[in-house]
Amino acid sequence: MFTSESNNNYFSTLEIRNNILEEGRECFTHWLSAEEGNGERNNYIQLSLKIFEKDSRILIHDNFHNIDIEVKFDNGVPVCILCNTYDCAHIGFAVCAEQNL
Ligand SMILES: [Zn+2]
Numbered sequence: 001m002f003t004s005e006s007n008n009n010y011f012s013t014l015e016i017r018n019n020i021l022e023e024g025r026e027c028f029t030h031w032l033s034a035e036e037g038n039g040e041r042n043n044y045i046q047l048s049l050k051i052f053e054k055d056s057r058i059l060i061h062d063n064f065h066n067i068d069i070e071v072k073f074d075n076g077v078p079v080c081i082l083c084n085t086y087d088c089a090h091i092g093f094a095v096c097a098e099q100n101l
Helices: 021-036 089-100
Strands: 047-053 057-062 067-074 077-080
Touching (some): 021 047, 021 089, 047 089, 057 089, 067 089
Antiparallel strands (some): 047 057, 067 077
């Protein structure tokens, strides 16, 4: 007997591969819609928001590596503490959070 509930098993994981701004934005968009979807599973998205302190700092959780990444806002300029850069995926995620939350 074959059961065909394949749709439920298809989660394309949203993974950071190049560590660029665009990937962070994409993670944020999916994370936000999963949040708004009342408890939809969102652990297929690599990044999720853990702590949000507007204009100050943001703590992002990496679900795939099980680490927290801090992004600080220094006079409005986001800096990723992990990557020590201004244009990684975490920055993209943090900037979207600032704009949308
Ligand atoms: Zn980073």
